[in-house]
Amino acid sequence: NAGVTQTPKFQVLKTGQSMTLQCAQDMNHNSMYWYRQDPGMGLRLIYYSASEGTTDKGEVPNGYNVSRLNKREFSLRLESAAPSQTSVYFCASKDPTVYEQYFGPGTRLTVT
Amino acid sequence: GQQVMQIPQYQHVQEGEDFTTYCNSSTTLSNIQWYKQRPGGHPVFLIQLVKSGEVKKQKRLTFQFGEAKKNSSLHITATQTTDVGTYFCAGGSNYKLTFGKGTLLTVNP
Numbered sequence: 189n190a191g192v193t194q195t196p197k198f199q200v201l202k203t204g205q206s207m208t209l210q211c212a213q214d215m216n217h218n219s220m221y222w223y224r225q226d227p228g229m230g231l232r233l234i235y236y237s238a239s240e241g242t243t244d245k246g247e248v249p250n251g252y253n254v255s256r257l258n259k260r261e262f263s264l265r266l267e268s269a270a271p272s273q274t275s276v277y278f279c280a281s282k283d284p285t286v287y288e289q290y291f292g293p294g295t296r297l298t299v300t
Numbered sequence: 301g302q303q304v305m306q307i308p309q310y311q312h313v314q315e316g317e318d319f320t321t322y323c324n325s326s327t328t329l330s331n332i333q334w335y336k337q338r339p340g341g342h343p344v345f346l347i348q349l350v351k352s353g354e355v356k357k358q359k360r361l362t363f364q365f366g367e368a369k370k371n372s373s374l375h376i377t378a379t380q381t382t383d384v385g386t387y388f389c390a391g392g393s394n395y396k397l398t399f400g401k402g403t404l405l406t407v408n409p
Contacts, residue, residue, distance in 0.1 A: 230401035291342040
């Protein structure tokens with residue numbers, strides 16, 4: 189099992205460009221999450237999907253959109269990137285019977 | 301909304317010294333989880349505490365959940381260089397977690 193995979197690993201964007209971060213899990217988990225991590229700020233929840241077909245805002249959703257494409261895949265889209273969105277983005281997934289979240293390796297995004 | 305505060309933000313120790321990080325929530329937690337993130341890596345689940353006053357041990361790591369279920373601590377006995385990383389606590393519901401800002405532990409060999 190690959191667990192949680194994320195693409196790309198690194199990305200540099202110019203202000204105003206758009207892009208989609210991809211996340212997939214092969215553990216048959218119902219719930220999936222997108223976090224951003226900034227120095228000294230910990231992990232902040234952007235959006236989550238408790239189950240296929242549902243999505244909800246987290247703590248910092250502004251400037252982002254998500255799509256739960258199917259049970260395996262949960263993508264995060266930046267429509268018009270801003271320097272404030274420079275961050276490390278982590279996707280995570282979770283089985284409904286346990287509390288533990290499994291994290292992907294992260295995408296390091298720089299917006300210039 | 302729920303806030304989870306963690307102290308200290310940084311801790312530097314000599315190898316062999318003990319280390320403790322503390323976590324406090326603004327609300328009562330149904331459970332608390334601890335994660336470790338190695339430098340350049342991703343968070344990895346360590347443990348979950350559910351019961352009031354619960355204490356769990358993993359080798360040199362001891363985790364405690366407060367009686368009021370609003371605070372928790374992680375204690376590492378006799379740190380090793382392999383303990384380097386950021387330790388996060390997280391509390392919340394079955395669907396959503398709120399993470400503390402983490403404690404970065406560095407160990408001088």
